[in-house]
Amino acid sequence: MRADAKRNRDRIVEVARLVFREQGYDAPLDEIAKRAEVGAGTLYRHFPTRDDLVDAVMQSxxxxxxxxxxxxxxxxxxxxxxxxAWLETYVGLISLHRGGPAKITTAMGDPESPIRSKCQVLAGANQRVIERLTDDGVLRDGVEPLQLCRLVGGVATVADQSELDAPTVRSLLEVVADGLVRQP
Known part of the structure; x- marks a missing residue:
């Protein structure tokens, strides 16, 4: 890739990250091109679909x-x-952009989603947490990574769409945690 093409690509990704944070993943691509100071053709040459652009934004x-x-x-x-600590971190990770929790949580169960492989990193992270807390006797048996993704993703989606404050989100996560923890 030529140096100027790489600069344009990197600029588009950086601007898209900002626009997605402000407006969500459905923000107009023409606005991203305009703010990145490139033509729409340049944007589409680097990212033929919206999902290709979302995928690039998600890499970091x-x-x-x-x-x-x-x-x-x-x-x-x-x-x-x-x-x-993990549940709150998880919500933070998927809530960086408006609409992010729903898009990411939905992609995990959709084998056709172009961002599914990126989202699967969360399932792997959940697996690590589950293994550690199950080995420590904290979690009840049968908790699976995708279940945890969907439960916490549901809380994050409601928080995102309803603009809930952090204490309210924490109280919802505490209910989820109580359902996952092994009762004495």
Whole structure:
């Protein structure tokens, strides 16, 4: 790729990240091209579909998931506190852009989604949390990564669409956590 083409591509991705954060993943692509100071043809040459652009925007996000799960698993406190740290982190990860929680959560169960492979990194992170907390005797048996993705994604989607504040979201996540934790 020529240097100027790479600069244009990188600029489009950076502007798309900002626009998606402001307006959601359904923001007009023409606005992204305009704000990136490129023509629509240039945008579509690099990203033939909206999903291709979303995929590119998500790449740096994917790279941050492992770091986030490591941090949550290192959280001090009992197993429930570790679980809550991860659930809150998870909501934060999928809520970076308006509409993100619904798009990401839906993509996980859709084998045709072009962003599914990126979203699967969350299922892998959930698997790590589940294994650790199951081994520690914290989680009840039978909790699966996709279930956790969908439960927490549902809370994040409601929070995103209803613009719920952090304490309200935390209270919803506490209900989820209580349902996952093994009862004495």
């Amino acid at each position: 996000w994917v790279d941050s998931v492992d770091t986030a799960v490591d941090k949550a698993l290192a959280h001090e406190g009992d197993g429930r506190a570790v679980l809550m």
